[in-house]
Amino acid sequence: MPELPEVETVKTYVYERVLHKKIKNIKVLDKKLRWPIDTKKIGNTKSKTIKLVTRRGKYILLQFDEPMLTIVIHLGMTGIIYFRKISEYKKRKHDHLVLYFDEYVLVYNDVRKFGSIHVTNEPSNMFLLKGLGPEPMSEGFNTDYLFDKANRRTCSVKELIMNQKVVVGIGNIYAAEALFLSKIHPSSSANKISKKKYEILVKNIKQVLSKAISMGGSTIKDFVNAEGKPGYFTQELLVYKKKYCPIHKKNLISNIKISGRSSFFCDKCQKL
DNA sequence: CAAGACTCCTGTCAGC
DNA sequence: TGCTGACAGGAGTCTT
Structure with missing residues (x-):
């Protein structure tokens, strides 16, 4: 969860x-x-x-x-x-x-x-x-930091941002959302993405997380209370488990496996 | 250090 | 209705 x-x-x-x-x-x-x-x-x-x-x-x-x-x-x-x-x-x-x-x-x-x-x-x-990485909402998590971490790795960008040693708190859902907002293909090699793109990605990670936090009071409480309700942020999600891209409305959202995890993206918005 | 495969566990849902 | 297999929002450990 x-x-x-x-x-x-x-x-x-x-x-x-x-x-x-x-x-x-x-x-x-x-x-x-x-x-x-x-x-x-x-x-x-x-x-x-x-x-x-x-x-x-x-x-x-x-x-x-x-x-x-x-x-x-x-x-x-x-x-x-x-x-x-x-x-x-x-x-x-x-x-x-x-x-x-x-x-x-x-x-x-x-x-x-x-x-x-x-x-x-x-x-x-x-x-x-x-060994945990910086908090994503902190100043320590910035473009220079992430770009530096990325340059030494050949893994995909999605794995990079989900790696808790690189930055904490991002899991499968918010990784998908942040990459979609940034128009970055989840399979892209971490070390082949421009600094400019990382600047956008860092901004979107902070933005999507803070928006989700600010909405934390509603259905999550039911979940916390073990009432079995689904995650509260679900209605805000753009690509995770979605059928169609919210931008290219007729384009189906792709779902591929990246190191065993479902990875949702729009192949029109997020090119390799 | 980095990367990949493997592992823990139970419930649910799609397909037959 | 029951069975089977795939899948689920995570991450440490082991091997190479």
């Missing part, structure tokens, strides 16, 4: 509910995720108060009173976080972790178990966070 805008929305949702709240109890219902949940380490967060809720790339960080003690959550493809009143909470299929607060529980649920939950004392050095 989640790329940067979705994770940002979930982060805000969690932030509003758990900031300054103390974890009263913890239940690990199913430790099997991408890496098994370390029951003992997660237990260390009991009786601790959440001081900060932040996001780094597609990771959500719950930071505690105790210096540096942090829960790191990745939603994988199907991870969701939802809240219930304690009295109304009934275990659902694929619930993995339950954090008990005064009146509410926070539940991590993940059908495909591609997500992960870690506890670390040193988030900046934690193996999953250490």
Whole structure:
């Protein structure tokens, strides 16, 4: 499911509910995720108060009173976080972790178990966070930076911008959208695209992500609440899973595989 | 370092 | 209705 805008929305949702709240109890219902949940380490967060809720790339960080003690959550493809009143909470299929607060529980649920939950004392050095590229909305992600990264690679431009070591937060959907807006073919070799094109691409990445973030309040909440509604940004999408190009209206959107992932584009707008 | 294949897991949907 | 195979918004690991 989640790329940067979705994770940002979930982060805000969690932030509003758990900031300054103390974890009263913890239940690990199913430790099997991408890496098994370390029951003992997660237990260390009991009786601790959440001081900060932040996001780094597609990771959500719950930071505690105790210096540096942090829960790191990745939603994988199907991870969701939802809240219930304690009295109304009934275990659902694929619930993995339950954090008990005064009146509410926070539940991590993940059908495909591609997500992960870690506890670390040193988030900046934690193996999953250490090598991450810059945030796409930051100044560090700019034309010069991306052009420099691209020049040393032969992979496709789509793989380049989806590589979390190059820039964080972009997944299959927003990669397709940003490339369409920039009129760049997703299969183009990263090192054969002009600097001018990268300038346009950087601008469009920032634009499409910030627009998606700004719309994060609507249907994503239902998704967060595990109500099973589809992603909120779907009505705004231009090429992802679309049949026709919004510009060349009779032209069918192409769908090819690039390193195993569906890649949608318009062959009239986006030439190789 | 870079690139490619492989892997984890469950649910859904199209086609027969 | 049931079976089968393809596919799903991710990313680490292993090998070359």
